[in-house]
Amino acid sequence: MGSRFGLLVALFVGFWLFLAARGRASEFKQAGRLKLIAWVMYLLILIGAGGFFAAALSAVGVLNLPTSWEWPAGYVSGVVTAEDGKYIVPLIPSGRVQLYDAQWHFIRGWNVDAAGDEFKAQCSPDGKIEVFTARGEHHYSFAEDGYLIASTTTLPEDFSALPQGQAVVVPTSPLLWVFSSPFLSCGVAVIGFVGIVILRKIGPPARQWGQ
Numbered sequence: 001m002g003s004r005f006g007l008l009v010a011l012f013v014g015f016w017l018f019l020a021a022r023g024r025a026s027e028f029k030q031a032g033r034l035k036l037i038a039w040v041m042y043l044l045i046l047i048g049a050g051g052f053f054a055a056a057l058s059a060v061g062v063l064n065l066p067t068s069w070e071w072p073a074g075y076v077s078g079v080v081t082a083e084d085g086k087y088i089v090p091l092i093p094s095g096r097v098q099l100y101d102a103q104w105h106f107i108r109g110w111n112v113d114a115a116g117d118e119f120k121a122q123c124s125p126d127g128k129i130e131v132f133t134a135r136g137e138h139h140y141s142f143a144e145d146g147y148l149i150a151s152t153t154t155l156p157e158d159f160s161a162l163p164q165g166q167a168v169v170v171p172t173s174p175l176l177w178v179f180s181s182p183f184l185s186c187g188v189a190v191i192g193f194v195g196i197v198i199l200r201k202i203g204p205p206a207r208q209w210g211q
Helices: 002-059 174-179 182-202
Strands: 075-081 087-091 096-100 106-111 119-123 129-133 139-142 148-152 166-169
Touching: 002 174, 002 182, 075 119, 087 119, 096 129, 174 182
Parallel strands: none
Antiparallel strands: 075 087, 075 166, 087 096, 096 106, 119 129, 129 139, 139 148
16 A cells, blocks of 8 residues: 555656656757847847948958959949940949949959048940049049059049939849848848847846756
8 A cells, every 4th residue: 555655656746747847848948949049149240240340341441352352232323334234333331343244243343442431433435444432532543453543633523413323233142132231231230139139038037048
């Protein structure tokens, strides 16, 4: 009788221990999922902030990438088409001019000293790439290889009256669009930040995430 009673007690206690362990495991599993989501949110913050500051550093000339580096372009206004079909793409957020062939294959790109401000591009009849800056009113003449031919501080007319070019969506990998615009970069960083705030409100204490 005593042994049966002991067995029943043992089964009863074991059953409740099983339920408790199962509930604890479920809690840890949920914490593990939240931890994974949190890492994704932190990654979004890192990507967004990195894209924003990289563009800013490039625009002011601190980050001077090689001509073989293609900066993700995305949606661009002010694109000019040369007589031979090449596209001249001014990337104002990163302070670069990029050259593409008629099939939108990247050829090369280079930095423009626009002091982080707006600039416009044109193509002269002799094939030179003319760049006009709003700040300082600089007029740069580049060869197609990015070599600076001439530089003056006199514009042919008021900057606002210069031809604007056309708006174009440059073929860009969807994963790289976040780097094409500071607004998109900031948006991704904000999504990550908001996600972290929400997780901390609805999830278990942060100390459980690492258990």
